[in-house]
Amino acid sequence: MTAGGGTDGTTAAPGDQPTLSARLARFAVDCRDHGVPDAVRADIPGRVLDILGLALAAHADPGADAAAAALRSVRRWGGIGEATVIGSGDRLPAPAAALVNGVLAHSLDFDDTHLPSVLHPSASVVPAALAAAEAVETGAAAGGAALVAAVAAGIEITNRLGMAGYLPATGVNVFFERGQHATSICGTIGAAVAAGLLYGLDDVGIGHAIGIAASMGAGILEANRTGGSVKQAHCGWAAHAGVSAAVLAADGLTGPPTVLEGRFGFFTAHTGDFTADALLRGLGTDWEVLRTVYKPYPSNHFTHPGVDCALALRAGGLDPADVAEIELGVAAPVLRTIAEPTAEKTRPRSAYHAKFSGPYTIAAALLGGGGLGLSLDDFAGELPADRLALAARVRCVADPRASELFPRAFAAVLRVRTRGGALLEHRVDSSRGGPQHPLSAADLATKFQLNAERAVPPAQIAALRDAVLGATGAGVTPSALLALTAPAR
Known part of the structure; x- marks a missing residue:
């Protein structure tokens, strides 16, 4: 469908009514100029902290090879040192730093998820915002108004773009059906908005940044099924492209006003159809950023309800040595990600693909x-051989109830047949960390601590946490904040 347009898929002429990108741009500038609601303001620092912890942990993870490759590449590019690479201390041009930091943020598949779009927004938007904030050195602390507003607007727009490609009647995410990684495609635009706000663009400039970024978003999901580390780089490229789009807009490059809804626009290219209502309904009052949930486990989010079931059966006394066979029932649409091809999923080719x-x-x-x-x-x-042997006994099937609840919640049922013939079963209708079972503040603190301590010492972790959350870090500049992530000398 179109938004206030003609029957040929075009919108009304600019000036007749605002285009979609113009409305998103005005929303974003309003966030910067007038602030965001208290609940959103309180939410954003935790997302920044989560991304910093994930990026630090990725430095110590040998499976995060995409981040190492990205850092080697951008070091060869050279350029003016405007922004910091998390965990390394490298100073690089802002788009290059955003690239590496976005790869680090998504490398462990441990970053947050918005439901029901199933996007991971923070791993693109936060690195872009941090790089832009450093490049202009606004003086805002990590919890300061400028950075908070930029991250909030960028995540909100990312999520809503993803929602516009989700069809509620069927539960289908059209991006996903086409093999496209909506996280990086939509995240490029969200990153451009966040960066553009920090570069001081007005609503016209933000509109151009959106128009430019829409030509840069990309991401193919086949690596989820059959291997390759390129998916780890998707959020990094989105952050890189977003910062680049904002800089280009600031320097005079322009984008089409109907870049989203136009005949040859974003939605025609990526989904073929879209729901403008999902993009605009409640914009500025009903915040999708608050429906973005944190992961408790460092694996693809579709695996989480099954993990919950397995942990529950284990806590109930199930002995893995007594398992004869296991049936995992999940939503039908996720089978292609976590169950197919069967040979790849029962014996993953690497620790990363095991996720x-x-x-x-x-x-x-x-x-x-x-x-x-x-x-x-x-x-x-x-x-480990024992885990591979047990994985070979797991059969994955579509479960009607999980399919009905998807994608507003990730559900699963696990049925275990023991060697003695007993049948054990556990079902969850919403995974831990999901909308019905959000992680507690203590859980999130533990997650950050365990991630960060893989790369930096305890005193540095405490200083970084305080600077981000604002307990003792009032007035900390973006550069000073990111200096706290540097490896101990």
């Missing part, structure tokens, strides 16, 4: 554990 395996994550939950239930150590190094 996208329903069978392997069940085995890890029954035999491993750490952190908030599963830890980064459960997806490190060579995959």
